[in-house]
Amino acid sequence: xxxxxxxxxxxxxxxxxxxxxxxxxxxxxxxxxxxxxxxxxxxxxxxxxxxxxxxxxxxxxxxxxxxxxxxxxxxxxxxxxxxxxxxxxxxxxxxxxxxxxxxxxxxxxxxxxxxxxxxxxxxxxxxxxxxxxxxxxxxxxxxxxxxxxxxxxxxxxxxxxxxxxxxxxxxxxxxxxxxxxxxxxxxxxxxxxxxxxxxxxxxxxxxxxxxxxxxxxxxxxxxxxxxxxxxxxxx
Ligand code: ZN
Numbered sequence: 192x193x194x195x196x197x198x199x200x201x202x203x204x205x206x207x208x209x210x211x212x213x214x215x216x217x218x219x220x221x222x223x224x225x226x227x228x229x230x231x232x233x234x235x236x237x238x239x240x241x242x243x244x245x246x247x248x249x250x251x252x253x254x255x256x257x258x259x260x261x262x263x264x265x266x267x268x269x270x271x272x273x274x275x276x277x278x279x280x281x282x283x284x285x286x287x288x289x290x291x292x293x294x295x296x297x298x299x300x301x302x303x304x305x306x307x308x309x310x311x312x313x314x315x316x317x318x319x320x321x322x323x324x325x326x327x328x329x330x331x332x333x334x335x336x337x338x339x340x341x342x343x344x345x346x347x348x349x350x351x352x353x354x355x356x357x358x359x360x361x362x363x364x365x366x367x368x369x370x371x372x373x374x375x376x377x378x379x380x381x382x383x384x385x386x387x388x389x390x391x392x393x394x395x396x397x398x399x400x401x402x403x404x405x406x407x408x409x410x411x412x413x414x415x416x417x418x419x420x421x422x423x424x425x426x
Pocket of ligand 1: 400401402403404405420421422423424
């Protein structure tokens with residue numbers, strides 16, 4: 192399998208780099224390389240003579256003397272080489288930042304679901320690309336409790352959640368992601384993100400809500416840590 196991977200990737204040219212949900216999608220002149228960073232993955236572009244860190248699991252020699260290295264301390268990350276990205280991403284829901292993702296489209300998705308908002312936001316088949324931090328931040332921005340049922344939202348609440356998701360994701364991308372103490376996330380150039388400086392509730396249990404000063408609460412929902420303001424996001 193490794194031989195097959197090598198045979199198919201050597202000599203390919205990178206046409207563009209994009210994203211679908213949480214997957215980095217590298218379009219090649221033939222085929223696609225998809226990478227999921229999961230909990231601790233990093234993609235770095237480094238000079239080939241730079242010493243390799245012990246967590247480098249995959250590396251690609253580039254024709255300018257540098258290497259694209261996939262480093263992953265916890266080894267949950269995945270690298271795929273496929274003819275069609277759909278082979279990996281066909282089950283994903285819509286992209287929340289796409290132009291086609293209108294408030295009306297979001298309303299229709301919500302109305303068909305009876306699940307709790309937090310679980311739904313993390314469900315990649317419902318919407319693609321929202322992780323635990325951005326789910327909590329979106330719900331806080333929308334002033335909605337994580338346990339609210341999707342089909343219970345009135346139109347004004349649906350609109351707040353739509354705006355919350357799109358605002359949080361846009362700001363997080365502009366801030367090059369979130370680097371928490373435990374994750375050590377860095378981008379291809381080794382720079383940390385800055386979105387952690389804008390976080391209102393995630394990981395802040397016991398600290399004052401930035402809007403009303405009430406202590407932020409934490410609960411575990413579907414195995415995931417969930418943070419919210421009990422006053423701003425009353426159930
Ligand atoms: Zn509050």
